[in-house]
Amino acid sequence: MSLSKLKNSEPASRDSQLHLPSGADPTYFLPKVELGRVMHILLYRSWIVLLLAMVGAVALYAFAARLPKIYRAAGSVYVSSQAPLVLDIRAVAPEEARDLEQMRSMEQGMSASTLLMRVVDVNHLDADPAFAPKGSSRQALLGIISQRVKIELRRGTRIIDIQVDDTDPARAKRLVESLVEEYQKWTNDRQKAVTQQASEGLAREEESLREQMDASARKLQGFRESHPVPGLEGTGSGIPVRDALAALSAQLTDATSARLRVESEFEAFAKFDPSNPEALAGLAVSERGTEVLTQVKAIQQKEADFGRVKERYLHKHPVYQEISSEIALMKANLADTVRSAGQALEQRYRVAQENEHKLSMEVAQARESAVDIEGIREQFRAMSRDAEADRKLHDSVAVRLRETSLAASVPPSVLRWEDTPLEPEKPHSPRKIVLAAVGAFLGFLGGLVVVAGLELGNSKVRDSAAAARATRAPLLAKLPQIEFSGDGMVLLSDPSSAGAEAFRRLRAILAPPPGGTARTVLFASARAGEGKSFCALNYASSLAMQGHRTLLLDADLRRPGLSRQHLAEAAPDAGLGGYLDGKTDPADACFTTALPNLYMLSSGPMRVDAAELLTGTRFPALLEDAYRWFDRVVIDSPSILSVSDTLAITRYADRTCLVVRDGGNDRRELKRAAELIRSAGGTLVGFIWNEFPASAPSSSSSGPGVPVSHPVLSSSTPAGAASAPPSDVCEIVPTFA
Numbered sequence: 001m002s003l004s005k006l007k008n009s010e011p012a013s014r015d016s017q018l019h020l021p022s023g024a025d026p027t028y029f030l031p032k033v034e035l036g037r038v039m040h041i042l043l044y045r046s047w048i049v050l051l052l053a054m055v056g057a058v059a060l061y062a063f064a065a066r067l068p069k070i071y072r073a074a075g076s077v078y079v080s081s082q083a084p085l086v087l088d089i090r091a092v093a094p095e096e097a098r099d100l101e102q103m104r105s106m107e108q109g110m111s112a113s114t115l116l117m118r119v120v121d122v123n124h125l126d127a128d129p130a131f132a133p134k135g136s137s138r139q140a141l142l143g144i145i146s147q148r149v150k151i152e153l154r155r156g157t158r159i160i161d162i163q164v165d166d167t168d169p170a171r172a173k174r175l176v177e178s179l180v181e182e183y184q185k186w187t188n189d190r191q192k193a194v195t196q197q198a199s200e201g202l203a204r205e206e207e208s209l210r211e212q213m214d215a216s217a218r219k220l221q222g223f224r225e226s227h228p229v230p231g232l233e234g235t236g237s238g239i240p241v242r243d244a245l246a247a248l249s250a251q252l253t254d255a256t257s258a259r260l261r262v263e264s265e266f267e268a269f270a271k272f273d274p275s276n277p278e279a280l281a282g283l284a285v286s287e288r289g290t291e292v293l294t295q296v297k298a299i300q301q302k303e304a305d306f307g308r309v310k311e312r313y314l315h316k317h318p319v320y321q322e323i324s325s326e327i328a329l330m331k332a333n334l335a336d337t338v339r340s341a342g343q344a345l346e347q348r349y350r351v352a353q354e355n356e357h358k359l360s361m362e363v364a365q366a367r368e369s370a371v372d373i374e375g376i377r378e379q380f381r382a383m384s385r386d387a388e389a390d391r392k393l394h395d396s397v398a399v400r401l402r403e404t405s406l407a408a409s410v411p412p413s414v415l416r417w418e419d420t421p422l423e424p425e426k427p428h429s430p431r432k433i434v435l436a437a438v439g440a441f442l443g444f445l446g447g448l449v450v451v452a453g454l455e456l457g458n459s460k461v462r463d464s465a466a467a468a469r470a471t472r473a474p475l476l477a478k479l480p481q482i483e484f485s486g487d488g489m490v491l492l493s494d495p496s497s498a499g500a501e502a503f504r505r506l507r508a509i510l511a512p513p514p515g516g517t518a519r520t521v522l523f524a525s526a527r528a529g530e531g532k533s534f535c536a537l538n539y540a541s542s543l544a545m546q547g548h549r550t551l552l553l554d555a556d557l558r559r560p561g562l563s564r565q566h567l568a569e570a571a572p573d574a575g576l577g578g579y580l581d582g583k584t585d586p587a588d589a590c591f592t593t594a595l596p597n598l599y600m601l602s603s604g605p606m607r608v609d610a611a612e613l614l615t616g617t618r619f620p621a622l623l624e625d626a627y628r629w630f631d632r633v634v635i636d637s638p639s640i641l642s643v644s645d646t647l648a649i650t651r652y653a654d655r656t657c658l659v660v661r662d663g664g665n666d667r668r669e670l671k672r673a674a675e676l677i678r679s680a681g682g683t684l685v686g687f688i689w690n691e692f693p694a695s696a697p698s699s700s701s702s703g704p705g706v707p708v709s710h711p712v713l714s715s716s717t718p719a720g721a722a723s724a725p726p727s728d729v730c731e732i733v734p735t736f737a
Contacts, residue, residue: 049447056443072428073172075421209394216387259352471674476686518654526673544598557610575604580613650682
């Protein structure tokens with residue numbers, strides 16, 4: 001196999017060989033916070049948290065003992081819905097407190113800066129050095145008393161709670177009382193100011209209304225004197241003009257009625273025809289009409305008798321002539337009666353006309369006089385109403401003025417004590433127990449911060465998740481703490497142990513896919529003593545036990561590793577170092593072992609030019625030649641951060657496994673090692689988490705070894721053809737230091 005074929009044997013997608021998505025972050029599924037690890041850290045460093053909690057509690061308790069004692073005096077007042085009214089003077093009545101907004105206004109008013117400064121001035125707190133430093137400004141005094149006073153409306157009630165904190169219990173009680181007293185005085189002062197303003201306004205208005213009332217009275221009297229009309233005010237002795245006009249109008253109506261009756265009777269007599277009996281219907285029922293009707297009826301009776309006489313007698317008969325003469329005489333008398341009645345009626349008609357005309361003239365004159373007098377009276381009544389209105393308005397304002405003056409002398413109050421303040425006996429603060437608890441809590445938090453800082457500052461890798469985040473590679477296997485055997489081959493000494501099972505699992509994970517050519521696995525570590533030689537030996541043993549012809553290549557040319565047991569007998573130019581230097585054949589450094597299918601290529605004596613030898617062209621040629629004889633090649637390399645040898649050969653390995661010991665690595669070093677492997681062209685497929693204790697026996701310890709026989713490889717004979725008994729025996733022992 002050529003060198004180009006050796007490089008192309010790397011899989012196209014190395015992640016896919018480990019069943020990971022291409023380009024996936026191996027640490028993506030790791031928990032961000034591991035509760036188990038956090039609890040372990042807290043338990044491990046709990047003494048720090050407890051110590052700081054105790055220090056905080058003691059410190060704040062001692063600090064509280066040095067603080068001045070603060071006493072709290074408390075009281076509560078009940079707010080009436082309305083102040084008691086001595087006089088029902090709505091114009092200057094005190095403010096009512098009925099709804100929540102007004103109650104809140106009173107609450108804020110009792111904590112107003114103006115009221116607080118009144119309390120400061122009344123109690124001479126500015127001159128009390130125990131209350132405030134000498135020379136404090138009014139703004140400073142206001143700030144001090146504002147911090148010590150607490151006023152709050154009790155929810156769902158009409159009660160306001162007042163609390164005052166002070167170093168002097170008597171002064172605290174006095175300040176509570178002063179707050180209520182000064183609030184009442186302040187309210188009364190404001191009420192007096194309002195009352196005074198109202199009184200001044202009412203006095204000015206009363207003076208103006210008095211002048212207006214006097215002017216109206218003088219005007220009314222002058223009008224009365226200038227218009228001497230009888231009955232002007234409705235109480236005079238003369239008949240009112242309106243009554244006279246009514247009487248004249250009634251007389252005129254009667255005269256008109258009388259004239260109409262005489263006129264109708266006169267017209268009836270003027271049209272009367274004595275020869276026509278139907279004319280009787282037009283005569284009015286009167287004295288003259290009755291007389292005419294009587295004569296007409298007599299004539300009609302006589303004519304009826306004359307009709308009977310005509311039937312018996314002729315016109316020459318004396319009876320006939322007598323009755324005829326009587327009828328003619330009666331008709332003549334009737335004509336005279338009608339004529340005289342008509343003349344009388346005509347005379348009466350003329351008199352009635354004249355009477356009606358005169359009354360009409362008098363009514364017209366009376367009506368004109370009535371209009372003038374009524375206008376004067378209406379003006380008088382209007383002036384009287386104005387004067388009366390001015391008088392009443394003046395009287396009402398004068399009454400209000402007197403009531404306001406009386407109300408100003410009775411100060412209203414809507415507050416009464418619900419709970420009177422008492423002088424406190426015990427200090428309210430500082431509360432030493434509470435402060436000690438707060439100090440313990442703060443110390444606890446500080447302890448957590450310190451523990452977190454120590455943990456973050458500690459760069460040691462303590463679990464596999466931290467190693468995965470540092471290397472950005474998945475966990476391949478986790479080696480538990482196992483009982484150490486002399487040869488270090490767990491699969492042989494204890495095949496049923498958890499360690500042996502871990503190597504079998506690693507073998508299954510690193511197995512190439514069907515038809516794959518990834519056959520070379522390199523084991524590396526960031527620092528020496530991580531157990532990479534132990535892992536390389538047991539992994540190679542697992543491959544050999546599975547039937548793969550496996551070559552275990554010791555590439556650590558700087559310190560004794562797997563090859564330490566036979567270095568004392570080896571020639572100076574033997575092993576891998578001699579081959580890379582061109583002075584020996586690889587067959588001279590290859591040994592068979594007692595485990596079938598497992599072969600070992602020794603590193604040879606230690607060399608200082610290892611980096612130059614490994615970067616040459618003979619190492620990839622060695623691997624190319626090894627692929628002709630072996631199915632798998634396992635390489636044990638030196639530590640990455642100590643020397644650069646591993647970086648020179650990692651590019652030739654199909655897969656690189658990083659061995660990480662529990663608690664033995666620094667995160668930065670582990671991350672640096674992983675980055676160096678990738679930058680050198682290596683394929684870091686994952687890491688092995690080694691929980692084997694670092695105190696395991698070192699390389700100098702003796703014990704049973706794995707017998708190997710002196711070289712079996714040649715340029716023409718396969719390794720498996722060696723059947724002669726071993727002529728040279730050495731031990732393969734991994735390093736754990």
